Amino acid sequence: MDTNILVYAHREDAPFHAAALRRVTELAENRSAWAIPWPCIHEFFSVVTNPRIYGVPTPISLAIDAVMAWMEAPGLTLLAEADGYWRQLQSILTAGRIMGAQVHDARIAALCRLHGVRELWSADRDFSRFPDLKIVNPLTD
Numbered sequence: 001m002d003t004n005i006l007v008y009a010h011r012e013d014a015p016f017h018a019a020a021l022r023r024v025t026e027l028a029e030n031r032s033a034w035a036i037p038w039p040c041i042h043e044f045f046s047v048v049t050n051p052r053i054y055g056v057p058t059p060i061s062l063a064i065d066a067v068m069a070w071m072e073a074p075g076l077t078l079l080a081e082a083d084g085y086w087r088q089l090q091s092i093l094t095a096g097r098i099m100g101a102q103v104h105d106a107r108i109a110a111l112c113r114l115h116g117v118r119e120l121w122s123a124d125r126d127f128s129r130f131p132d133l134k135i136v137n138p139l140t141d
Contacts, residue, residue: 001027001036002108002122003043005138010048010058010066016123016139023121023138028073037079037111039104041067079111088114096129109133 001024008020027034045067048058058066070076089110092098098106109130112120119134120127127135 003040019139035077
């Protein structure tokens with residue numbers, strides 16, 4: 001699951017809040033396998049607590065509570081770098097001619113590929129540059 005879905009589910013003032021909250025809650029309360037790449041946890045925390053993004057940012061304690069709640073979900077796996085990660089990332093960076101701000105999304109794609117994730121839930125169309133990762137927008141699909 002990508003950052004934007006997590007942010008939308010958490011922030012009541014975010015677009016698509018109700019739909020995102022419903023989908024994340026369904027996953028969290030189910031025993032089905034789902035995953036969040038660690039970079040998405042980092043970015044979630046950075047976004048929701050940022051006063052430049054939200055006039056009233058999420059207090060640190062509430063952002064931590066949200067992450068902790070997801071971590072308690074029985075089917076959740078947190079995707080982290082492991083042996084083979086650099087090869088995956090290098091391949092993606094080279095094939096997609098990725099640089100600059102696009103590297104963050106490439107990291108997520110590489111983690112998904114490394115861990116055998118075939119489908120990433122995201123509302124971010126930028127992931128379309130990674131052809132071997134199916135992108136699903138759970139808010140519209």
